[in-house]
Amino acid sequence: MMVQIAPSILSADFLHLYKDVELVNAEADLFHLDVMDGTFVPNISFGFPVVEAIAREARKPLDVHLMIVHPEKYVERFAKAGADMISFHYEAAQDESDAVINLIRRFHVKAGIVINPDCPVEKIFPYLPKVDFILVMSVFAGFGGQAFIETTYGRIRAVQAELDRIGSPALIEVDGGVGPANAAALVEAGASILVAGSSVFRASDPAAAIAAMRLA
Numbered sequence: 001m002m003v004q005i006a007p008s009i010l011s012a013d014f015l016h017l018y019k020d021v022e023l024v025n026a027e028a029d030l031f032h033l034d035v036m037d038g039t040f041v042p043n044i045s046f047g048f049p050v051v052e053a054i055a056r057e058a059r060k061p062l063d064v065h066l067m068i069v070h071p072e073k074y075v076e077r078f079a080k081a082g083a084d085m086i087s088f089h090y091e092a093a094q095d096e097s098d099a100v101i102n103l104i105r106r107f108h109v110k111a112g113i114v115i116n117p118d119c120p121v122e123k124i125f126p127y128l129p130k131v132d133f134i135l136v137m138s139v140f141a142g143f144g145g146q147a148f149i150e151t152t153y154g155r156i157r158a159v160q161a162e163l164d165r166i167g168s169p170a171l172i173e174v175d176g177g178v179g180p181a182n183a184a185a186l187v188e189a190g191a192s193i194l195v196a197g198s199s200v201f202r203a204s205d206p207a208a209a210i211a212a213m214r215l216a
Contacts (some may be wrong), residue, residue: 003183004193005210006030006063006173009054011197018057020201025059027207030085032175032195035067035078038124040092041142048081055082063193065114065175068092068139073206079107086171087112087135090124101130112173116141121155125162131170133193134159141177148177153189160190180209183216 004212005028012020024031031054036045043066055062059069061084068074071088078086086104090113093100097113104111113124117137124134136156139146156172172194178186179199186194194213203209 003187003191003216004029006032006193006195006196006212007193007200007206007210008032008034008175009050010034011201013201016109017054021054021057023206024056025201027210028060029202030056030061031061031195032062032197033064033083035064035066035068035074036142039091040069041067043142048077051078051081051083058082059216061085063087063173063195065135066092067114072096072103075100075103075109076107079104079109083109085110085112085133087114087133089114089116089126089141091119097124097127098130101127114141115155117149117151117155122157124159128159128162128168128170129166132164133171133173134197135173135175136191137176138174138178146176148182152176153185156186156189156191158160163190163205178213180212180216187216 002172007028015127036043038044063085064078064083066088101111113131114135138152172190173193174191175195178194178196200206
């Protein structure tokens, strides 16, 4: 399967958002939308109006990453706002992760589970048979522009090995410090979806940056 590139709208130019939406429509595969609540992570991003506005113009699927406490309270609204994929943090749901996965699926949206760099990947193994994708954070959730954490490669390999063991077709997504320089190594480790923010929207040629990652 060809690698999918998911530019992170958190790094887009919000004064000229339509231009960046059209860039994703033309050159990439997914819109990655980081929703932050200022509680689960120490930052606040955007909510339903921005997701709805992008959904009206999007010709590629919307991948909504919930960095929030109590994700179950907002799944329905994000699904109705236009999300095609919704992921939530294991750290926010813990033992309620099954219920959140089932809720996402109830709205006919692809369900994903996310794990931060300081949480052992084995914590999410019980949920791998039930999700469509796993988002492995390669920085700590909450801010764009962080440096890539090198131990991510081993974490991706561990998740992929478990997916292979159970025969799951779930995809691995990686988010944080991703760009043309490490795209090939991430794909080799098992990643199928690369979330890229600064390396796309702050590149001198964003389309070329996306193309370079796609060739990984």
